[in-house]
Amino acid sequence: MSFQQYFDIFGDQIIRLTIRHILLFLIAFAAAALLGVVMGIAIYRVRVLRFLLPIVNILQTVPEIVLLALAIPFLGIGYTGALVPLLVKGILPVLQNTAGGLQSVRPELKEAATGIGMSKAQLLFRVELPSALPIILAGMRISAIMLVSVITLTAYIGVESLGTLILQGISRMDSNPLIVGSGLSALLAVLVNQIMIFLERRALRRTGGRP
Amino acid sequence: MDYIVANFDRILGITQRHLEICGLSLLFAIGLGIPLGIIATRIQLLQPLILGGVALIYTVPTLAMFGLMIPFFGLGLVPAVTAVTLYSLLPVVQNTYTGIINVPPPAREAALGLGMSSTQLLWRVELPLSLVVLSGGIRLAVVNAIGIGTLASLIGAGGLGDLIFRGISTVSPTVVLAGSIPVVLMALAADFGLKLLERTMTRRLGLTGAEAGN
Numbered sequence: 001m002s003f004q005q006y007f008d009i010f011g012d013q014i015i016r017l018t019i020r021h022i023l024l025f026l027i028a029f030a031a032a033a034l035l036g037v038v039m040g041i042a043i044y045r046v047r048v049l050r051f052l053l054p055i056v057n058i059l060q061t062v063p064e065i066v067l068l069a070l071a072i073p074f075l076g077i078g079y080t081g082a083l084v085p086l087l088v089k090g091i092l093p094v095l096q097n098t099a100g101g102l103q104s105v106r107p108e109l110k111e112a113a114t115g116i117g118m119s120k121a122q123l124l125f126r127v128e129l130p131s132a133l134p135i136i137l138a139g140m141r142i143s144a145i146m147l148v149s150v151i152t153l154t155a156y157i158g159v160e161s162l163g164t165l166i167l168q169g170i171s172r173m174d175s176n177p178l179i180v181g182s183g184l185s186a187l188l189a190v191l192v193n194q195i196m197i198f199l200e201r202r203a204l205r206r207t208g209g210r211p
Numbered sequence: 212m213d214y215i216v217a218n219f220d221r222i223l224g225i226t227q228r229h230l231e232i233c234g235l236s237l238l239f240a241i242g243l244g245i246p247l248g249i250i251a252t253r254i255q256l257l258q259p260l261i262l263g264g265v266a267l268i269y270t271v272p273t274l275a276m277f278g279l280m281i282p283f284f285g286l287g288l289v290p291a292v293t294a295v296t297l298y299s300l301l302p303v304v305q306n307t308y309t310g311i312i313n314v315p316p317p318a319r320e321a322a323l324g325l326g327m328s329s330t331q332l333l334w335r336v337e338l339p340l341s342l343v344v345l346s347g348g349i350r351l352a353v354v355n356a357i358g359i360g361t362l363a364s365l366i367g368a369g370g371l372g373d374l375i376f377r378g379i380s381t382v383s384p385t386v387v388l389a390g391s392i393p394v395v396l397m398a399l400a401a402d403f404g405l406k407l408l409e410r411t412m413t414r415r416l417g418l419t420g421a422e423a424g425n
Contacts, residue, residue, distance in 0.1 A: 058399065061354050061358075061395070061398040061399055061402050062358075062395055062398070063357070063358025063359070063361055063394055063395075063398065064358070065358070065361050065362065065372070065375060066358070066361070066375065066390075066391040066395060069375050069378060069379050069387040069390075069391060070384075070387065070388075070391060072379065072382065072384070073384040073387075077382075145269075145270055148272060149271075149272035149273055149274070149275075150272075151272075152272045152273075152274040152275060153273070153274055155274075156376070156379060162275075163272075166274050166275060166278040167274075169278060169281075170278055170281065170365060170366065173281075175281070175282050178278045178279070178281060178282070179282070181275065181278065182272075182274075182275035182276070182278045182279045183275075185272045185274075186270070186271040186272060186275050186276075186279075189270045189271060189272055190267065190270050190271075193266075193270050
């Protein structure tokens with residue numbers, strides 16, 4: 001089948017899978033970014049929770065496919081089985097960079113803010129978080145690229161995404177779906193990366209390049 | 212558990228295959244990545260091309276990368292090692308570059324003042340001083356490669372992915388575990404061992420390694 005023929009017949013499916021992929025990414029990323037920042041702030045503020053950081057480091061080294069595979073006996077195959085490991089993996093870099101970014105805020109800034117009578121909440125939202133923003137965004141970028149990539153893998157546990165096309169291509173040795181699936185998911189990853197880099201640069205310019 | 216005991220030899224063989232894939236890829240990645248990183252510090256014009264290029268490769272989803280290997284290299288060991296090598300380049304190249312760029316200017320000036328050539332400067336000053344950052348990059352590459360190596364199974368190269376993917380498609384958690392446990396153990400061992408090595412090096416050399424992100 002020529003590429004033109006393939007596209008004519010499966011065009012609808014390709015568009016549907018692309019939209020699925022993007023939606024799944026947006027949901028997982030929004031949840032991971034939010035939870036990661038909240039958990040990062042909690043670890044920074046509540047010293048007792050620091051014991052979680054080494055555990056986060058260990059979880060980071062667990063490969064995504066292993067996490068997906070291990071979730072099957074507990075969560076089954078499908079969206080729940082895919083979303084929970086995605087969230088766990090997506091939260092980690094955001095959490096690490098939030099906690100680390102907040103820690104690296106210059107002490108003079110904090111002292112000045114407390115000196116002019118800011119409350120703890122004001123300190124967090126007006127000084128600490130804006131100063132740590134470039135580092136937090138860098139964590140979100142790592143998380144975003146990883147999520148776009150892992151979503152292709154979830155095809156293996158029955159979640160429809162661009163990965164479905166890649167797996168079709170591999171199992172049927174058909175280069176059409178293989179190239180379309182791989183190409184589109186790669187393009188999406190590059191696009192997400194560029195958007196995040198743009199946001200990081202803007203945040204950096206605002207803080208004057210120093211946390 | 213019975214499955215793991217009964218198939219212990221086979222699992223060991225598959226683990227060995229996994230190590231072969233990762234080991235070969237890392238050898239290529241380090242052998243190629245360090246010179247690329249050095250070139251990026253020496254030739255201004257090539258710097259954005261090299262650093263941007265390896266970053267772009269790293270962004271491509273893993274499954275897509277392994278899929279894209281098939282039209283070019285077919286199935287088996289060659290495409291698998293190529294894919295894992297490409298992914299392992301970024302941390303090695305990036306950290307070689309960062310390590311050398313962050314060598315304190317006084318050290319460089321002193322070396323040049325002693326009349327060192329550019330090659331001597333590289334071997335005697337820049338590389339030793341960036342060793343800690345460089346080994347941090349290699350650690351990231353090793354841990355990544357062990358995980359990504361599981362996908363080699365999808366393009367017929369074998370390795371522990373064979374067990375993981377068979378476990379998924381036959382819904383048998385024990386088979387998944389038989390493949391996952393060695394992967395996780397190897398990744399953790401590599402991370403721990405290389406961190407220890409970095410720490411000893413830092414202490415020996417009396418250096419503080421600037422952490423380079425991936």
